[in-house]
Ligand SMILES: C[C@@]1(CC(=O)O)c2cc3[nH]c(cc4nc(cc5[nH]c(cc(n2)[C@H]1CCC(=O)O)[C@@](C)(CC(=O)O)[C@@H]5CCC(=O)O)C(CC(=O)O)=C4CCC(=O)O)c(CCC(=O)O)c3CC(=O)O
């Protein structure tokens with residue numbers, strides 16, 4: 435929806451309530467986002483709200499080995515099952531204040547109560563921690579991109595909130611271009627990282643080694659696409675021979 439379409443309408447983000455003045459729409463496109471990959475394994479992540487959106491967020495965090503607590507008086511059957519099997523912790527009550535954020539790395543708020551969502555955002559900001567209130571840009575200090583995952587590869591697409599629908603389309607199109615062969619090549623190259631670090635003394639030499647394979651002739655991606663993994667292993671072995679220092 436073009437920004438002008440918000441004018442004079444009830445505020446979509448519900449933060450300011452009342453009529454939208456487009457502040458958050460403008461702010462988002464003016465915000466340079468710092469893109470990072472978070473390690474959630476073993477970290478406490480709190481999802482407040484246990485509806486369809488809460489489930490989606492809990493599953494996303496679980497897929498990254500985060501330690502998920504869902505805080506909500508009512509949850510859907512899937513979350514109930516995840517709690518029963520011990521995959522998540524369900525605290526069956528309402529959000530009670532900043533003490534609920536103690537020891538928590540990241541909080542995602544998806545209740546259907548705007549006042550609660552605002553309180554969570556403000557408490558989290560007071561603690562300088564990560565907070566995302568789903569679909570409410572002014573109540574997020576990080577936003578979630580659309581992600582295409584294949585093995586160790588993750589391609590994240592953000593439109594800075596301009597159009598999540600477009601991010602989803604781009605994800606589909608990326609999937610057609612970047613298939614399994616890229617993930618396989620990443621894995622094969624990871625297997626020689628130890629060798630490279632132990633054998634090639636400088637960053638420049640390691641860079642030259644990896645780039646000679648990735649951008650090599652024959653093209654390793656084309657070889658993998660043709661199902662010829664042995665040829666890629668040969669390519670890697672040949673690069674190892676070429677790049678090994680004479681004294682090593
Ligand atoms: C800012 C952000 C904050 C955040 O939530 O993190 C945000 C905000 C808002 N989303 C809205 C709408 C929709 N969001 C989706 C879907 C996704 N939204 C996601 C992220 C983000 N959404 C962050 C920015 C991402 C970026 O950088 O582009 C994705 C990528 C990731 C995820 O959520 O995990 C996930 C796709 C995942 C996937 O499938 O891969 C769909 C489509 C659908 O539901 O299928 C629609 C309807 C179509 C449309 O609007 O485009 C609205 C208007 C609400 C309204 O109109 O009421 C707002 C608020 C506003 O615009 O004011």
Ligand SMILES: NC(=O)C1=CN([C@@H]2O[C@H](COP(=O)(O)OP(=O)(O)OC[C@H]3O[C@@H](n4cnc5c(N)ncnc54)[C@H](O)[C@@H]3O)[C@@H](O)[C@H]2O)C=CC1
Pocket residue numbers: 482483484485486487488505506507508509510527528529544545546547550568569
């Ligand atoms: N369902 C959808 O497709 C979309 C929903 N949204 C928005 O995301 C939010 C969540 O959506 P749903 O999961 O569908 O909502 P829902 O109504 O199914 O779930 C709301 C959850 O919040 C919990 N909750 C309410 N007050 C609470 C409190 N004080 N403390 C802790 N938990 C509390 C409820 O117990 C429930 O588990 C809503 O604001 C909705 O407008 C946004 C985009 C799409």
